[in-house]
Amino acid sequence: MKVWIDGEFFGEADAKVSVFDHGLLYGDGVFEGIRMYHNRIFKLREHIERLYWSAKALLLEIPMSPEELVRACVATCQANGLRDGYIRLLVTRGKGTLGLDPRRCPRPSVIIIASTIQLYPEKYYEEGLTIVTVPTTRNSVNSVNPAIKSLNYLNNILARIEANNAGVEEAILLNSDGFVAECTGDNVFIVHKGRLLTPPQSAGALYGITRGTVLDCARDLGIPSAEPNLSRYDVYIADEMFLTGTAAEMVPVVKVDGRVIGNGRPGPVTASLLAAFRDRTRTDGEIIFPADSGAVLT
Ligand code: PXG
Numbered sequence: 001m002k003v004w005i006d007g008e009f010f011g012e013a014d015a016k017v018s019v020f021d022h023g024l025l026y027g028d029g030v031f032e033g034i035r036m037y038h039n040r041i042f043k044l045r046e047h048i049e050r051l052y053w054s055a056k057a058l059l060l061e062i063p064m065s066p067e068e069l070v071r072a073c074v075a076t077c078q079a080n081g082l083r084d085g086y087i088r089l090l091v092t093r094g095k096g097t098l099g100l101d102p103r104r105c106p107r108p109s110v111i112i113i114a115s116t117i118q119l120y121p122e123k124y125y126e127e128g129l130t131i132v133t134v135p136t137t138r139n140s141v142n143s144v145n146p147a148i149k150s151l152n153y154l155n156n157i158l159a160r161i162e163a164n165n166a167g168v169e170e171a172i173l174l175n176s177d178g179f180v181a182e183c184t185g186d187n188v189f190i191v192h193k194g195r196l197l198t199p200p201q202s203a204g205a206l207y208g209i210t211r212g213t214v215l216d217c218a219r220d221l222g223i224p225s226a227e228p229n230l231s232r233y234d235v236y237i238a239d240e241m242f243l244t245g246t247a248a249e250m251v252p253v254v255k256v257d258g259r260v261i262g263n264g265r266p267g268p269v270t271a272s273l274l275a276a277f278r279d280r281t282r283t284d285g286e287i288i289f290p291a292d293s294g295a296v297l298t
Contacts (some may be wrong), residue, residue, distance in 0.1 A: 002079045004072055004112035009079055015113075022105050023092025027152030029108075030054035033246045034087040035117070036077055039292050040285035041087065043209045044070055048089075050207065054148045055091060062091050063108055070286060076112040077288045086117035086247070092151065120248055124169070125274075128254030128266045129243070131170045131183070133232060134162035138173040138181035138204035146181065146204045156184040170243060172235070172256065175204040179229040186245035187211040188230075190238035191269045196225040203229055210244035210277075217276035223269060232257070240267030242274075249281075250274045 003015035010016075023029035032047040048066050055062050064072070073087055089112050096105035136158040139146055144155075155173075163171035163184065170183045181204030182188055189198045189211075196218050199205045218225045235241065239262045241253040250273060252266035 001113075001115065002076070004076045004079075004110075006109055006111075007072075009076075015111075017092065017109065017111070018095040020095045020097065021092050021109065022094065022096050022100070022102065023090070023109070023151050025096075025098070026093075026100055027150065027154070028058070028060075028100075028102060028105075029090060029092035029151040030058065030060060030149055031088065031090040031151055032149060034073070034089060035246050035281070036082060036085050036087065036114075036288065037281040037285070039083040039288050040281075040283075041073055041077065041288060042281050042285040043213065044073060044286045046209050046212070048073075050149065050209065051089065051091065054150060057145065057148045058150065059102070060091060060093060060108055062110065064110060069110070072110070072112055073114075074286055074288055076114045080114045082114050082116070083288055083292070084116075086115055088113040088115075090151065117247060120169070120251055124251055126266070128252035128261075128264075129169055130255040131168050131172060131243075131253055132163065132166045132257050133174060134159045134166070134171040136162060136173060138175045140176060141202060141204060146206055147201050149206060160184045170251075170253075172232075173204070174232070177229075179203045179231060180235060181205055182208075183243055183245075186243035186248050186251070188235075189214065189242050189244060190230065190235055191240035191267060192234070192238050194224070194269070196223050196269065196273075197230060197234070198225070198227055199230050200227040208244055208246075210246055210249065213277060213280060214244050214250065214273055217273050217280070221272060221276060223273070235259075235261075238262065240270050242266075242270045250277055 001012045002009040094105040094108045139155045175181045187208040236259040
């Protein structure tokens with residue numbers, strides 16, 4: 001594997017950061033998780049746009065232009081011979097002192113790791129997930145806003161540990177007002193009486209790229225959608241439910257906190273949105289190997 005760090009490729013064993021990097025010392029940095037499908041990097045420009053938004057919120061200056069980042073991501077996939085898989089793009093505050101002041105870090109570091117991806121088993125898509133709500137509440141939008149995709153994922157990791165303890169694969173985090181925020185690495189959607197509903201960013205959700213794509217698909221399919229505050233009650237009485245994320249794409253949920261959702265099977269609105277989503281992954285995104293692009297499914 002070749003890892004891109006600040007403009008150079010390193011072998012896996014030599015791909016290292018300093019112990020004085022504030023990304024390690026304080027979780028001070030931002031990241032993106034991006035998919036490649038069929039020789040294309042899906043929604044790469046949207047991911048890079050969000051990376052700049054996250055960095056802006058942290059007054060972290062990315063030492064490259066968006067176009068340079070696009071080219072570096074493509075080059076990293078090419079260097080690893082990858083047409084399908086996963087990119088982890090990180091910007092850390094960089095090497096500084098033991099004090100937390102970011103002004104002591106003269107140069108942020110950019111890291112790009114391209115690899116294959118571990119997917120959920122097909123069974124979860126066919127049968128749907130069972131999940132729970134967990135005691136850890138989502139970070140407040142007024143502290144570390146969950147819209148910032150930062151390197152500090154402890155809020156999510158605490159919830160993931162609680163999900164593990166409950167023996168489930170994902171968990172709903174509520175915000176401190178008791179409304180549904182999102183899951184540990186996925187956004188939440190429900191379908192109620194034909195309407196597609198997902199919590200707003202202000203409830204403690206990330207502006208997920210998959211979330212945005214699913215909302216676009218809904219518009220194309222004529223499915224009405226809205227972003228209201230949702231309580232656990234709204235979830236329990238939903239007709240359908242699914243989660244969205246770069247890794248999961250769209251995964252149906254059939255049970256929450258012991259309540260069966262709808263008829264306990266993945267529903268028809270979920271299925272039609274998933275088909276529309278998968279269509280987009282075939283035609284949308286930056287081409288990796290231009291010479292192969294004639295062979296890309298359209
Ligand atoms: N919420 C959170 C907290 C996330 O981390 C999403 C929603 C979905 O957003 P996208 O843009 O991916 O549709 C995410 C992103 C993993 C992994 O390894 C997953 C994410 C991030 C990092 C790692 O499963 N999900």
